[in-house]
Amino acid sequence: xPVEVPPCATPVQLNVLTSAEKExxxxxxxxxxxxxxxxxxxxxxxGVSVQVTTGGSAREAADALSRGWQEPDHVPQGTExxxxxxxxxxxxxxxxxxxxxxxxxxxxxxxxxxxSPVVLGASAELAERIEExxxxxxxxxxxxxxxxxxxxxxxxxxxxxxxxxxxELGGVALDAPDAPLRLRGAARxxxxxxxxxxxxxxxxxxxxxxxxxxxxxxxPRGAGVALDHPFVVVERTDLPPNERRRRVVxxxxxHLRSDEAQAAMRRAGFRAANGxxxxxxxxxxxxxxxxxxxxxxxxxxRAWEAASRPVSVALAADExxxxxxxxxxxxxxxxxxxVRLPLAGGVLEDAVRAGAKVAVLVSAGPIPPVEPGTSxxxxxxxxxxxxxxxxxxxxxxxxxxxxxxxxxxxxxxNALEGVARGVWGGMT
Amino acid sequence: MRLFxxxxxxxxxxxxxxxxxxxxxxxxxxxxxxxxxxxxxxRQVHRLVERWNDANPLETVKFLEMSNSTDIHRAQLxxxxxxxxxxxxxxxxxxxxVMNLDTVWTSAFAxxxxxxxxxxxxFGADRMLPQVVDQLRVGHDEGRLWAVPWRxxxxxxxxxxxxxxAEGEDPPRTWAELRRLxxxxxxxxxxxxxxxxxxxxxxxxxNAVEAIWANGGDPLRPDRSEAKAGVEFLARxxxxxxxxxxxxxxxxxxxxxxxxxxxxxxxRNWPYVRPLLEGPRSAVAGDWGVVALPGPSALGGxxxxxxxxxxxxxxxxEFIRFLTRxxxxxxxxxxxxxxxxxxxxYPAGGAALPWESLLGEAVRTxxxxxxxxxxxxxxxxxxxxxxxxxxxPSAIDxxxxxxxxxxxxxxxxx
Numbered sequence: 001x002p003v004e005v006p007p008c009a010t011p012v013q014l015n016v017l018t019s020a021e022k023e024x025x026x027x028x029x030x031x032x033x034x035x036x037x038x039x040x041x042x043x044x045x046x047g048v049s050v051q052v053t054t055g056g057s058a059r060e061a062a063d064a065l066s067r068g069w070q071e072p073d074h075v076p077q078g079t080e081x082x083x084x085x086x087x088x089x090x091x092x093x094x095x096x097x098x099x100x101x102x103x104x105x106x107x108x109x110x111x112x113x114x115x116s117p118v119v120l121g122a123s124a125e126l127a128e129r130i131e132e133x134x135x136x137x138x139x140x141x142x143x144x145x146x147x148x149x150x151x152x153x154x155x156x157x158x159x160x161x162x163x164x165x166x167x168e169l170g171g172v173a174l175d176a177p178d179a180p181l182r183l184r185g186a187a188r189x190x191x192x193x194x195x196x197x198x199x200x201x202x203x204x205x206x207x208x209x210x211x212x213x214x215x216x217x218x219x220p221r222g223a224g225v226a227l228d229h230p231f232v233v234v235e236r237t238d239l240p241p242n243e244r245r246r247r248v249v250x251x252x253x254x255h256l257r258s259d260e261a262q263a264a265m266r267r268a269g270f271r272a273a274n275g276x277x278x279x280x281x282x283x284x285x286x287x288x289x290x291x292x293x294x295x296x297x298x299x300x301x302r303a304w305e306a307a308s309r310p311v312s313v314a315l316a317a318d319e320x321x322x323x324x325x326x327x328x329x330x331x332x333x334x335x336x337x338x339v340r341l342p343l344a345g346g347v348l349e350d351a352v353r354a355g356a357k358v359a360v361l362v363s364a365g366p367i368p369p370v371e372p373g374t375s376x377x378x379x380x381x382x383x384x385x386x387x388x389x390x391x392x393x394x395x396x397x398x399x400x401x402x403x404x405x406x407x408x409x410x411x412x413x414n415a416l417e418g419v420a421r422g423v424w425g426g427m428t
Numbered sequence: 429m430r431l432f433x434x435x436x437x438x439x440x441x442x443x444x445x446x447x448x449x450x451x452x453x454x455x456x457x458x459x460x461x462x463x464x465x466x467x468x469x470x471r472q473v474h475r476l477v478e479r480w481n482d483a484n485p486l487e488t489v490k491f492l493e494m495s496n497s498t499d500i501h502r503a504q505l506x507x508x509x510x511x512x513x514x515x516x517x518x519x520x521x522x523x524x525x526v527m528n529l530d531t532v533w534t535s536a537f538a539x540x541x542x543x544x545x546x547x548x549x550x551f552g553a554d555r556m557l558p559q560v561v562d563q564l565r566v567g568h569d570e571g572r573l574w575a576v577p578w579r580x581x582x583x584x585x586x587x588x589x590x591x592x593x594a595e596g597e598d599p600p601r602t603w604a605e606l607r608r609l610x611x612x613x614x615x616x617x618x619x620x621x622x623x624x625x626x627x628x629x630x631x632x633x634x635n636a637v638e639a640i641w642a643n644g645g646d647p648l649r650p651d652r653s654e655a656k657a658g659v660e661f662l663a664r665x666x667x668x669x670x671x672x673x674x675x676x677x678x679x680x681x682x683x684x685x686x687x688x689x690x691x692x693x694x695x696r697n698w699p700y701v702r703p704l705l706e707g708p709r710s711a712v713a714g715d716w717g718v719v720a721l722p723g724p725s726a727l728g729g730x731x732x733x734x735x736x737x738x739x740x741x742x743x744x745x746e747f748i749r750f751l752t753r754x755x756x757x758x759x760x761x762x763x764x765x766x767x768x769x770x771x772x773x774y775p776a777g778g779a780a781l782p783w784e785s786l787l788g789e790a791v792r793t794x795x796x797x798x799x800x801x802x803x804x805x806x807x808x809x810x811x812x813x814x815x816x817x818x819x820x821p822s823a824i825d826x827x828x829x830x831x832x833x834x835x836x837x838x839x840x841x842x
Contacts, residue, residue, distance in 0.1 A: 011802070238522065
């Protein structure tokens, strides 16, 4: 008589939150893992049911993790994850730093399951002009090119921003006095034009650039930013430990590191966890000599958002500020709005009436009292180009303080930096 | 279709299969109710919960909304059920006491021991649509249900009445007629012939299963010629162009948007689109009609179940009675357009408006999709082969033979 086979137990539900860039390959690997689960489950039963999600965006999902993936997060972000596969470890560091007390969530940050350096995608025409030995380029050589605007809401996009910031600032020192000015300069060069046509280049992960047949892959000379695609275990601490799922999570990690899954990663254009190049396009074997760290992804995101958002500015300057005014105008884009106003007592209300959200007052000498009240919210940035300009008794100081903005006392040669800090600094 | 008799035996052998320790479970007190996102006109589910809470201050209901994606909705319910299997004490507020389950998931939750059997008589099951109730019985036990039917759904064929009238044509009664009109009439008016739900999700299975039934096939035997003919009908539609290629990305909303924008002659969709087609943003308001699908419709629906982890099961059952009682279902029928599970709410004879008659007939004749404790896997393997079949009609024969083997394995949980 044949032995009776008992019915199969319900598969363990495993929810995997992944970055959008890896969604397709992770979904495929998850299907293979479900099939493989028949080998480690009694009687050949399917042992795992995997749900792969991406959240509303990587940033929104990270915020939800920081809150502890609360009940209101289920509609916009999806099911609570057991495994998180972000693009980069700086995203994990950001969540760990922001994890609210009582969030009832624990993260176990583990090693990479894939890699992908940030590279430049260039048209053949642009590549011919800027390519150096070893398929490299130097950032100054693309200073005249336009760059496709990175999507800073994804880990990969933020890594591209980090690469731009590194190129502009010589590091990712966001607290440097000229950082807002330099980042604004970089943001101003971005475009929504199609990449790899003429002088429009794409700063993105090697995987994304390799996927495009119209882009030539070029690698930055010197240090570069790399996406390290970590494996992160997520456990709720307000629920009893689920030992069956824990075992499945361990097996899933093993599966992702298996030869088959690593080959799938490479076929999708990622590098294997050990750095072996992907199989899409023509990636270079060598990885950057030195990796640029991203110590604070949240600060970088804030700085970039501030530098790249459209502004509506009212500018009131005396003659000494004229140079700064002219330079400021060169930093604006067609999406921005600038109105010039006389530096008079009613300047703030005039700015509101002109539709400005920010008023910048630049003066080389004391200004007459400014009427502080306005009929609508307005941020006021005051820049004084003389000693004592921002003493508490001055009109510049009063105007700025009464509208939540800074008063900066700086030399004329740094006036533009001061204005840029006020307009595009992280606080505006 | 009933759950397997074996399940009854399994359950009878251990009342408390999930290992939940003995303790009071039939108490009254606050509970959590989980449903999909409340997109009904006037947020009817929120309104009902508020009404309940006003009347029951000691047995309040916390309403949790889940993702619009039913796959994600199911995953969260299963996750929590598995996390709380075998425990109650200390986690009462984490339990999803009352869950609204898609008909096709219910057996998976039941077979896993996550649901409490409910006395059918307590919920007036004998007054509900029998084909819906039968899906939810505990084995052959007439007296117990795994869940109580709440919302019922059936597919319909929406058509451009103005176009057919201009051509002197009637709405199609067979798929062959539909194809002829889609091929001959639609292009003359610059329209796509037919749009349905063919994206890579459950809607693809529903649309394919309906095509299989229309050809006399059995979705669980896709290797048979009738089933292959049903899938081929759709695949040839794509090949011949009377189903537009973009439809491989359409879910309910995408197909509605195309039809509502006046770009398609025929559309298969659910009743929720009716008010939208007549709404201010519709380009076809007043110019469309609706008839039954040429073949059987898949029966859709949502059922209310009590979780085994619940300690306030008396309140949970009372809340389900509140949601499924005649007054509430009548209001939801009227205000949200939801087809009720109570048979008596479908007016008969001269009392019925044309739409009410049509809806009543559709839900009475709709066929249930295959149920399985492994439905997510079943639908996954079906989707994979169906997508390939629609892209390559000449491969259907082999793909459907392969699918038949996989379907059999999956139904056994292997």
